[in-house]
Amino acid sequence: MTTSFEPVIGLEIHVQLHSKTKMFCTCLNGMDESCGPNSEICPRCSGQPGTLPVMNEGAVRLGVRAGLALGCQINEVSSFERKHYFYPDLPKSYQITQNAHPVNGRGEIEITFGPKDKLQKKKIGIHHAHLEEDAAKSSHSGDYSLVDFNRAGCPLLEIVSMPDLRSADEAYAYLTEIKRLMQWVDASECDMEKGELRVDVNVSLRPVGQEKFGTRTEIKNLNSFKAVKDAINYEIARQTQVLNEGGQVVQQTLLWDKEHGFTKPMRSKEDALDYRYFPEPDLPPLILRKDRLEKIKAQMPELPAAKEAKFVALGLSAYDAGVLTLTRKTAEYFEQVLSCGAGAKAAANWITTDLMGLLNADKKDIGQSPVAAADLAELIKLVESGKISRNQAKTVFEQMYKTGAKAAALVEKMGLSQVSDEGQLFAWAQEAINESPKAVADFKKGNRAAVGALVGAVMKKSRGKANPRRMNEILVELLGK
Ligand SMILES: [Zn+2]
Structure with a gap:
């Protein structure tokens, strides 16, 4: 007899904070290989003896903005520790991170998943989100390896979820929401191709109805949403088979082989690393005074969930409200069209189909739209007042997009005005x-x-x-x- 199992999934997401400089030195943050390897390094981020870390206020502020977006309890006092491991990409042989006292405590976000006409919502807990520095980047080739320290010391926020996710689809929706929130509050650009969002996944199974968690495996360093989904589905199937055959899941760290579509062991917990955490003696506790926190709160934009609710109240479907709040720029563009007097449903329609269709084909985002919000509003009003038909407006819109000309001028030029005599x-x-x-x-x-x-x-x-x-x-x- 086979047992039905319930997957229990937790995610640890590293996002690179979008500050100007690195976490503990003044080297520029976010320099990739195109700037030349090891071009943005100094004695501090390359771990020279005798150097001392200095906390980057800007990175802390972004970390707190991220925490507020995640609904986290922001801790007035947090502290840094040293996490030791010996690896060539870690010049000090330890990483400065937050362990026992992270800046962002418990939080919660809401995810949306399922088919377009049957969207489901679910709350997912955030265990905490802590600040830390990134390691350097190694590339392995033949019998030698190269290390680029440009990434060493870049500020990261590690967002640790509660084990609340139950499927690969939920994990995907969670990732989508985290990315949206981080971009929304300008905490991170989350460009996965540049490694600005990296994911570790924990997966375990338990018989349906059982409360106690099963033995989990951890899949490290996934760098695309698809890889996360595929790796989770693979791991659920693999563990189900092991358990149904009477075996036991071995607690181990795995790597995802995306070319061949399976997980392979990286290390087992027998050789689990003892990180020998201890307080970072060179950094005082991070104290976030109340007035300081209030100032950061005051600078926060309205969050996407609140905007979505507003848009639904205007009569839009939950799906359209979701599309219009995928990025802050899109939501703001939509609001500008409304503020110029266009109707909400028509505006939503034009933006989510016509405009986004053309922008996607050109690989542009809405900030680069050749049609300004006020000009789209003008076109919509021409349709609403019966001056031109929706079909004619489509032709006009395509010309507006191509040439940047205004709607009324094009209607005149193309001789499209409807006869109302x-x-x-x-x-x-x-x-x-x-x-x-x-x-x-x-x-x-x-x-x-x-x-x-x-x-x-x-x-x-x-x-x-x-x-x-x-x-x-x-x-x-x-x-x-
Ligand atoms: Zn540096």
């Missing part, structure tokens, strides 16, 4: 009725849809300049006589 509209309607006896007969038999054929005939006659909504009314009126 009632005399002309009635004349066209009467002509169409005279020319289409079959549609008229169908309509009189009770087929109200037959009016569509007449509207179509008028649109042809008017070369698209008749307002179809008004034309429909006129035709129904004439046919009713």
Whole structure:
């Protein structure tokens, strides 16, 4: 008999904080290989004897902003410790990190997952989020390895979740939300290609209904959302098989082989590292005075969940509200379109389909949109007032996107203005009725849809300049006589 198991998943996410300089020295942060290896290093971040760390206030501020976004309890006093391990990418042979007293304590975020028309929400606990410095980057080739210290000492925030996730899809949604929040509050750019967001995953199984956790494995250093999802699904299947065959899951650290799609052991807990944590003697405790914290809070933008709720209250679907709050820039663009007088649903529609379609094809983000928010609002208002049809507006919009010209000017230039002269509209309607006896007969038999054929005939006659909504009314009126 096979048992049903419930997966228990926890994530540890390292995000590189987007400060100007490194965590404990004044070298520039975020220099990658393109700047040349070991070009942004100093005696401190390369671990020379006799150097002392100096805390970077900007990085601390970003770490606290991140903590606030994660709903964390911000600790007034936190402290740094040394975490020892011997590895070529760690010049001091220890990493300065927060262990017992992290700056950000318990928190909670809400994730959204599931199909578009059946979105589910779930709260996921944050155990804590602590500050630390990054290690250098090693690259291995043949029988030698190279180390680039540009990354050594860059500020990281490690976000540790509670074991609240139950599937790869939930983990994916959690990652998406963490990335959105970190970008939203400018804590990190989370560019995964540059390694600015790296993930360790813990997976264990327990029989459904059992409270006690099973033995877990840890998959280290995943650097894409897809890898996280694939590795979790693989590990769930692997552990299920081991348990169903009467075996035991071995507690070990694994690596994900993304080319071949399986996990392989990195080290087992028998040789678990003893990090010999002890307080960092060269750094005083980090004290975050209340007035200081209040100042950071005052500078926080409205968070995406609050914006989403606002957008839903305007009548948008939860899905559209989610799309419009994927980035802060998108939400702000949408709000600007509204503030220029466009309707919420129309604005959402234009942005999530037409504008994003063109931007995605060009690999641009909304901040680079050739159509300014005010100009999109103008176009929407031309449709709403019946001056042009939605179809005509689409053509105008494409021209606006291509040329940067304004909507009204293009409508004029393209000769698209709809005819609203009632005399002309009635004349066209009467002509169409005279020319289409079959549609008229169908309509009189009770087929109200037959009016569509007449509207179509008028649109042809008017070369698209008749307002179809008004034309429909006129035709129904004439046919009713
Ligand atoms: Zn340095």
